[in-house]
Amino acid sequence: MVLNAGDTAWILAATALVMLMTPGVGFFYGGLVRRKNVIAMIALSFIVFAVISVMWVLFGYTLAFGPDIGGFIGGLSFLGLSGVGLEPSGTSTIPSLLFMVFQLVFATVTVAILTSVFAERVKVSSFIIFAILWATIVYCPLAHWVWGGGWSAQMGALDFAGGTVVHISSGFSALALTLIVGKRIGFGKDTMEPGNIPMSLLGAAMLWFGWFGFNAGSALAANGLAANAFVVTNTAAAAGAIAWMCASWYHGRPSSLGVVSGAIAGLVAITPASGYVDAMAAIVIGAVAGLLCYSMMLLRIRKGIDESLDCWSIHGMGGVWGAIATGIFATAAVNGYTGLLAGNVNQFTIQVIATVASIAYAFVMTLVIAKIVDATLGLRVREEEEYVGLDISQHGEHV
């Protein structure tokens, strides 16, 4: 189709918004770790952004969006962006290069989210190798399944802006990584309080802001669908924030971190649904996400699992709920698709299958990759380095 300047304008802006989410994750996480690891935590997000950006233009994009190979992965036609031009292709109304870079910022933020489980204990060198392997072996196929014409898309699974690709994949990969990376020294015994809560709140603001690009940009056009995605995104975030706030209030006090964690839970859950549900459903989706992720966080802590910054409980479980909720609340009024509430059991089943498959694939492949990297390069820093903190030991800097 011919290029539409309005659609292009919105996706240019949306891509910039989503780009901001990667450092946003860095600041959100950076405020949650101890002071001796703040810089290292933020630095990871910048390093992820740089490394995955180059990886994506070189071969990531083609693996995800190249011509379908067996429903599993893309072919190499777009290697080094060859054939990805300034004009739209297919039914798109935006330049192919723009679609490519919109997808790029999704890949970077997904890897950034995953840094949760590396917090305060992993070598930056090994992390970089791991990140490239993970993006190649886990992210690219998952993106292909859902958006690149892979089996999941063929089956009819709905995932508007990346519930499975981004959130389930990073969340359950983080869970798998706990098995290989192990706990921080002193976890469960020493206090590990957030070192800089205002910094986390800033990161959360960047995330909420950027998420409008993430979800409303996934319409790939400046139209009513984008507007709907924008509205339900904000509504679910708000409902999630309120739900988590109330739940934590019930147990004690309404912490500011609880409010923003609830918002992120709501944002995660609405991500796959944002092109299919309306605002009233978004309230339910967001509120349930807030309550669910809050209890999953408590569960994780009770179990003594050091998935340090709650990528699994918020992104993983929020993503699962969002994928399922899409199959429940999808309404024809928004985008023609229906869910369980409209009697479409089939869609619901498809959503469950896609979810389970994503979890299994991400979990198992991450385990394999992490095991290999750990066996060859070693993931953990040495004990003294962990004690000293990664700011000094990995980056030679301090706050």
Added chain:
Amino acid sequence: MVLNAGDTAWILAATALVMLMTPGVGFFYGGLVRRKNVIAMIALSFIVFAVISVMWVLFGYTLAFGPDIGGFIGGLSFLGLSGVGLEPSGTSTIPSLLFMVFQLVFATVTVAILTSVFAERVKVSSFIIFAILWATIVYCPLAHWVWGGGWSAQMGALDFAGGTVVHISSGFSALALTLIVGKRIGFGKDTMEPGNIPMSLLGAAMLWFGWFGFNAGSALAANGLAANAFVVTNTAAAAGAIAWMCASWYHGRPSSLGVVSGAIAGLVAITPASGYVDAMAAIVIGAVAGLLCYSMMLLRIRKGIDESLDCWSIHGMGGVWGAIATGIFATAAVNGYTGLLAGNVNQFTIQVIATVASIAYAFVMTLVIAKIVDATLGLRVREEEEYVGLDISQHGEHV
């Protein structure tokens, strides 16, 4: 009318920009309070954003923009967003849902601005109740009067982006609240220096940035009027910053907080005028705003009024000046409307009437609401809690 992708693209981006203003207010205010209340101050803005977001989609929008009832308030047709669809309605070229959410972020930032007077001493629970009541009883009618086809619009009052609705209403409500909330313990005796000036500067940057969406977005289209609003917004902000800087230099040193306070004063004053005046008028409007708000701040301090973060002197008085200035400087070249300088005394009178009515309504209704909340739930925290700080006592967190 039919949907225009370019207009929609701009309003999507503009809404995201305005959204950022709510945490922007949080960081601006957060840096101004003492260190023991920083988190609580920022948290208020996130809580406001969540609560008012849900309130707005449920019933706020329809109260403001539903079918006119007696020029005073909107009817309930859009309750729960029923009938607010993906298509444009009336003469609009953007999806109705997008207009709704653009209005939503205006409502949230208005309530966030109002948190000035709650700083360092009000219970978060009572504040939430107050915020919902205030948004319902004060904000929705005012928005209806001006933008929803109410009496003020019918009379022909000009308020491009919310001088009366946003700034006068929050500013004079804050003034009314000082009567009920009372001073912080130690006010006037203890030093209460800003705890984190760089954080306030960051908040100011977010506000200045977001304000382009606020004013230029109020054109509801990507056209010359939006461009004009963008230009005059920036010009007035700059002039306000320079004016306040010079005034404070004359009295001592040009503080960085003075520079950004002046910018905000300029931004407030140009808000109602931004669709009607040109850049040369914007210099005058901004500069006068800087000087006026600076002296109003000094007056407030002299009077010993603990309107802690100067919502009244900057937003209230800046808003009054802006509303009047619109009636002075409006020029046909921009948008067809004229003001006093072009000999249109009538417009000037209308502006004064709208201003006085807004002040009176906001002041009185706020007094009533605050009195009720205080009498039933109590607004202030207990003395020990205030001494300890709201971060710990309200949220169980500390920096």
Added chain:
Amino acid sequence: MVLNAGDTAWILAATALVMLMTPGVGFFYGGLVRRKNVIAMIALSFIVFAVISVMWVLFGYTLAFGPDIGGFIGGLSFLGLSGVGLEPSGTSTIPSLLFMVFQLVFATVTVAILTSVFAERVKVSSFIIFAILWATIVYCPLAHWVWGGGWSAQMGALDFAGGTVVHISSGFSALALTLIVGKRIGFGKDTMEPGNIPMSLLGAAMLWFGWFGFNAGSALAANGLAANAFVVTNTAAAAGAIAWMCASWYHGRPSSLGVVSGAIAGLVAITPASGYVDAMAAIVIGAVAGLLCYSMMLLRIRKGIDESLDCWSIHGMGGVWGAIATGIFATAAVNGYTGLLAGNVNQFTIQVIATVASIAYAFVMTLVIAKIVDATLGLRVREEEEYVGLDISQHGEHV
């Protein structure tokens, strides 16, 4: 031509993005100075933004973009924005006022970049005078040469988003200023460590984010060229970050400041080239920029030059490399222009001439202006004030 809403939507958003770069520079620089100068450093960026904003609408724009006078400067037709209207003019598809303000934010960020060499030792009053003179005498002519139809444009020099105008000019002006401003007391003897690295990382995030508006906005339309600029911008930044990171790793540890400095080096270098090269060339341009600027920084330190925050080594030298690289890598596939690699020696020669002329003009004129300001008003604060820090001595504030 007629106004295009899509193009206008993108340039409205892009202008807001670029606006954010000015405080972005403030936070980036603010984190690099000692704690006693943090506020002053950030304040400079706000003051620059305010002062240059007003200067630009009054007479800066017309000097740069008014009718050509001898290839050197613009005439006064647009004084006070007279004749700059809400409609597009010439072949443009966006409102003239929007083009004007898009150019405004370029001027402000250029002056902000230059504050590097004033860090921790210059009077704010003298700086303001200097900034106005510099913007008038150095920036406006350079902008006219390249974008206003001056001799450089006539000669056919390519500078998509301001390699010469913004980066070479600020970088080599900073170098010239070291000769007049002199070193900070204790430079080379005392430790002068960055006071707040996370703040610098935040500034870097704002810069990277805003740079999409800077480069992709320079297409002045929402089209394939903008998309290409967006992609190469991000790619060069990523490559620069990786290159600098690896180089500094080789010498010790990969500091977070190195990662973001490399990203900025890549962003600088791609700026003039972003409308003419493809993503594979961007990897080379960015990586070379990272390595080059890193070694130029080491060289500067070895030479004992107190160009404190590396405006010269990053913006100056990165800009030189970018201008030359444009003449090397320009490819017809992107925008019809070719460079050395496509056998176009002529373009390469033109780029060298434009570069040398910009360097010479900026260096010499800056020397003259600085000398005059220093001789009349004095640039340096007194020794005690420098010892106390500029936060207190210039602004009466402290962190």
Added chain:
Amino acid sequence: MKMIQAIIRPERFENIKKALEEHNYIAMTMMEVKGRGEQKGVQLQYRGKKMEVDMLPKVKIELVVKDTDVDPIIAIIRTAGRTGKIGDGKIFIIPVERVARVRTDEVWT
């Protein structure tokens, strides 16, 4: 010489500083600390159960002075810093054996 270490309310610091200044006690060092007194800080009622809030922000000032100046300084700090409520702070007197200046070679006891 003695070192007077006073732990005071942050809000009262400017007041105390000014009062000391008026009596010509200029030299001092201050730092931000956190602390709690015997009263276990402030107790906050919270949903039925009491919650102890401890380690509240305080300011610590240190003045090294002649032995004869100790009593007047204690009096000044008390006058300027007292609110009468828990948390006003404590003053500790510690012996200082010698004082040396970095700028010159002076030493005194």
Added chain:
Amino acid sequence: MKMIQAIIRPERFENIKKALEEHNYIAMTMMEVKGRGEQKGVQLQYRGKKMEVDMLPKVKIELVVKDTDVDPIIAIIRTAGRTGKIGDGKIFIIPVERVARVRTDEVWT
């Protein structure tokens, strides 16, 4: 009275505070400091050459107590703060000649 100054691991602070509390030693002041011990802090291998990393974040707590309380408190801090690895910290005992309360006119020695 003595002032006990203990420089401890930040991660152990809560533990130590709680242990002191259990033995009814409530009053204390704490501040964030940086430090290194005789071992020159931690040594990090770095690309062949050793690099000394010094001045690591520590917490300093100060308790002014009766002379007879010094030994028990040292024991408590040791029990609650020891990990057995370098960096556990040091405790210094300094004489305090007088203690004054700001809130009242009490003074004691």
Added chain:
Amino acid sequence: MKMIQAIIRPERFENIKKALEEHNYIAMTMMEVKGRGEQKGVQLQYRGKKMEVDMLPKVKIELVVKDTDVDPIIAIIRTAGRTGKIGDGKIFIIPVERVARVRTDEVWT
């Protein structure tokens, strides 16, 4: 044992640390403080009227050392920290009665 408390220029800290290191005085604790000396800090001319700027950022270092090490350390700090201008800082010597290690059961005086 004595505790040497030196209040120095932040810019000179690295210098002093290195000088101490060279003479094998490794162990120390440092913290960021604010201070002013007898000179009432630095005086800034401001639009006719003088303005006192006080409470400038300083670094405080604390070293607990044997009595015989006190004089050499004072000399080292002076050499490495002196600029000859107001604000170079002061050194206070305070008696330490006992030192205990947290990691082991060692105590010494």
